[in-house]
Amino acid sequence: MKILVCITHVPDTTSKIQFTANNTKFDTTGVQFIIGPYDDYALARAVELRDQTGGTLTALNVGEVETEPTLRKALAIGADDAIRVNAFPKDSYFVSKQIAHFAKEGGYDLIFMGRESIDFNGGMVHGMVGELLGMPSFSPVMKLELEGTTVKMAREIEGGKEYLEAQLPLIAGCQEPIAEWKIPNMRGIMSARTKPLLVVEPISQDTQAEASSYQLPPAKGSVKLVDKDHVSELVRLLKNEAKVL
Amino acid sequence: MSILVYLEQAAGKIKKTSLEAVSFAYALADKTGEGPVVALALGTLDANELAAVGQAGAAKVLHASDERLNAGVIQAHASAVAQAFESLGAKTLILAKSSLGDAVAARLAIKLQAGLVSNVVELPNLDAGFVVKRSIYTGKAFAQTTITTDNKILAIKKNAIDQKVDGAAAVVEAFEVAIPAADFASIITSTDRSTGEVLLPEADIVVSGGRGMKGPENWGMIEDLAKTLGAATGCSKPVSDIGWRPHHEHVGQTGVKVAPTLYIAVGISGAIQHLAGVNSSKCIVVINKDPEAPFFKAADYGIVGDAFEIVPQLTAALKADQ
Numbered sequence A: 001m002k003i004l005v006c007i008t009h010v011p012d013t014t015s016k017i018q019f020t021a022n023n024t025k026f027d028t029t030g031v032q033f034i035i036g037p038y039d040d041y042a043l044a045r046a047v048e049l050r051d052q053t054g055g056t057l058t059a060l061n062v063g064e065v066e067t068e069p070t071l072r073k074a075l076a077i078g079a080d081d082a083i084r085v086n087a088f089p090k091d092s093y094f095v096s097k098q099i100a101h102f103a104k105e106g107g108y109d110l111i112f113m114g115r116e117s118i119d120f121n122g123g124m125v126h127g128m129v130g131e132l133l134g135m136p137s138f139s140p141v142m143k144l145e146l147e148g149t150t151v152k153m154a155r156e157i158e159g160g161k162e163y164l165e166a167q168l169p170l171i172a173g174c175q176e177p178i179a180e181w182k183i184p185n186m187r188g189i190m191s192a193r194t195k196p197l198l199v200v201e202p203i204s205q206d207t208q209a210e211a212s213s214y215q216l217p218p219a220k221g222s223v224k225l226v227d228k229d230h231v232s233e234l235v236r237l238l239k240n241e242a243k244v245l
Numbered sequence B: 001m002s003i004l005v006y007l008e009q010a011a012g013k014i015k016k017t018s019l020e021a022v023s024f025a026y027a028l029a030d031k032t033g034e035g036p037v038v039a040l041a042l043g044t045l046d047a048n049e050l051a052a053v054g055q056a057g058a059a060k061v062l063h064a065s066d067e068r069l070n071a072g073v074i075q076a077h078a079s080a081v082a083q084a085f086e087s088l089g090a091k092t093l094i095l096a097k098s099s100l101g102d103a104v105a106a107r108l109a110i111k112l113q114a115g116l117v118s119n120v121v122e123l124p125n126l127d128a129g130f131v132v133k134r135s136i137y138t139g140k141a142f143a144q145t146t147i148t149t150d151n152k153i154l155a156i157k158k159n160a161i162d163q164k165v166d167g168a169a170a171v172v173e174a175f176e177v178a179i180p181a182a183d184f185a186s187i188i189t190s191t192d193r194s195t196g197e198v199l200l201p202e203a204d205i206v207v208s209g210g211r212g213m214k215g216p217e218n219w220g221m222i223e224d225l226a227k228t229l230g231a232a233t234g235c236s237k238p239v240s241d242i243g244w245r246p247h248h249e250h251v252g253q254t255g256v257k258v259a260p261t262l263y264i265a266v267g268i269s270g271a272i273q274h275l276a277g278v279n280s281s282k283c284i285v286v287i288n289k290d291p292e293a294p295f296f297k298a299a300d301y302g303i304v305g306d307a308f309e310i311v312p313q314l315t316a317a318l319k320a321d322q
Helices: A037-053 A065-077 A092-106 A125-133 A186-192 A231-241 B016-032 B047-056 B074-088 B099-111 B220-229 B237-242 B272-278 B294-298 B307-321
Strands: A002-006 A009-011 A033-035 A056-062 A081-085 A110-114 A137-147 A150-157 A160-167 A170-174 A197-200 A209-215 B003-006 B037-042 B060-064 B092-096 B114-120 B130-136 B141-147 B151-156 B171-174 B187-193 B205-209 B232-235 B262-266 B283-288 B301-304
Touching (some): A033 A037, A033 A065, A037 A056, A037 A065, A037 A137, A065 A197, A092 A125, A092 B099, A125 A137, A137 B099, A209 B114, A231 B283, B003 B074, B016 B037, B016 B047, B016 B151, B047 B060, B047 B171, B114 B141, B205 B220, B220 B232, B272 B294, B283 B294
Parallel strands (some): A002 A056, A002 A110, A081 A197, A137 A170
Antiparallel strands (some): A137 A150, A150 A160, A209 B141
């Protein structure tokens, strides 16, 4: 069993979002970067399945050199080797083309990733890679079990779950509670330093929908407090002032 | 040139978010001089339900009635939409962002060689190319995104546009699709969906409870308030982590992102990860006994006090007002 897990390198969920260069670049000042939280779930489940099947697990990231500590962390958590496609992830299409190419070269049975990156929230890469490789793709997957070559999954849908069965190979965009996040132990951190991390150049530069500028939402006005002894006043405000009832 | 809209259904009803996508397409057609708006409906649906899509702005509804399409089989839906897009010679596809819509749209982006933008929050700007505003960083910012391909797909965020309700009935036409058997190779074995309730990601009003509710046995008052408002119920991450409420009710950065007209948070302190899931709401009301709760800073209205007293009073006041 060969498993690939695709990792994003994204700002920590508590980061203050700001832009520079006339609102054309994300301001990384004081921002801590992490493995995307959804990718962390994917990685955790991938490690379990690798251990269960005795296969191999490769972590892949499309990013410039500053993403290497994030990939090393994936190695510390349990990936056997890593690939960094040396390019800024310009849009979902660009990233999907890279992943599809290197995934095909590697001949993976299972391709995991998070349901979406928490920076651009596209949630598109798993489907695009699936279509590029002619493989089924599923997301958001919250449970995944292997039974021979059959994969049993639960996918979250609006207001509930859908249970599915599909055959390998396939792609899963993951979310909790597919597995518990794994915290790297000291042995993992030590061994990650010497595990292979291959740097490859992108296979194409094509994009379809690149972001050109950014903006922050308008500042929120201050809260209007209603006295707890006059709850009906809130109803009046919601009706007549906010006009949301 | 026709603009195509992919409709989603649940149990024979077209989803409201899909009708918003139709209205978005209608407004886009008006802006670009394109049109008409043609919607594609998949699976078993009755004629009245299909014709009613016209009220939201569709001139025509193509209906592929193959009952295997009732379920959200991702690849089969993608193939059906691609066939409709090509047979119409459309250049633009509009759909509602959802767990199925995203999955189908991503495959179509490759099938149709179409630039795809998701989480779209308003009509595109056409002054210099085709520039779409979308929500990023889980609602904490926006990006202007330029689509450079001829074919385009926009996945619309809830509340990006007001749903049109005064259109004429649509012409309904049967549409034959030839879907490869391989598209049905993955089988949906069962679906476990809460029924009879308002679905959280699609709700206009959401009432959420946090740890301040002290236990699952106290959720009755949250449900009463939600029922009075016709709202969906949600919860904070700790609440779903402890198992007081199911995971699909978890609102936040790594849970459901909601964009209702009114969001009422009860006993939720307002961690940044929770705020990320609700910051697209039009109006936020916070009820919390701690005046220092960070949620008040993100709220439009607030009441400082005991939820166990305030929530039943609020429900009563709303009932009295109805």
